[in-house]
Amino acid sequence: MMGGRSENPDLWTFLESLHCGELISGTVAATERFGVFVALDDGPDHPVFPGVGFITIPELSWRRIEAASDVVQVGQRVSCEFLQFDTWNLEARLSLRATRPDPFQxxxxxxxxxxxxxxxxxxxxxxxxxxxxxxxxxVVVTEIDRERRRLALSRRQASSEQQ
Incomplete structure (x- = not known):
């Protein structure tokens, strides 16, 4: 573990001041297999990671992507939505896709x-x-599931009407 409040008081105070849904800007500091580190404009530096902000791969895009580099590059400016304070890693979990319209909806x-x-x-x-x-x-649309972002489709209903 990174250590608590006493070792990194500035970082801890900064992260505690953030609110879910708040927009945070920064610069992509590193892309990894598991996500992207973002150096935040307003926050202090991170003692271990290249940035205080972190975006997991699924939070980068509404599309299914293979790698972070499909969406962002190191040095790119990003504006993300704050999801939560990860107290274990002392980082701000961010979402890039939350700032973009969901193509499914x-x-x-x-x-x-x-x-x-x-x-x-x-x-x-x-x-x-x-x-x-x-x-x-x-196919005929039988159900629109907005929660799970899926359509239920039927071929039977489509073919029965054609005969």
Whole structure:
């Protein structure tokens, strides 16, 4: 562990002053396999890490990405939403994707249950198939799950109407 309040009083005080949802600016200090360190504009330096701010890979983008470098580069300026004070690592957990519109919600705003979509199957799994919108199969939207960012689709309902 990094040590508590007594060893890093400035950093501790700074992190405790942050509020969930607050926007924080900084510069990408390092990209790692597990996330990105951000040197914050206003905060003190970190005793161990290249930056006080940290963004995990899933919080970088709404898209599924392979590496942090798909989204940000070292030296890039970023503005992120503060998620939480990680007291174990003495860092500010940040989200970059929270500052951008979620493409799923935008897409969901434009469709309705019962609507037909055209797509092609990208993956078959025991409980169904994953479909990307395009052409090939016709499916009907049976459910829009905004929480889990998923659509439930049915081919049966789409094909029964065509006969």
């Amino acid at each position: 935008t897409f969901a705003d434009g469709i309705a249950v019962g609507q037909k979509l055209h797509g092609h199957v990208t993956k078959l799994v025991p409980f169904g198939a994953f479909v990307q919108v395009g052409d090939e199969v016709t």
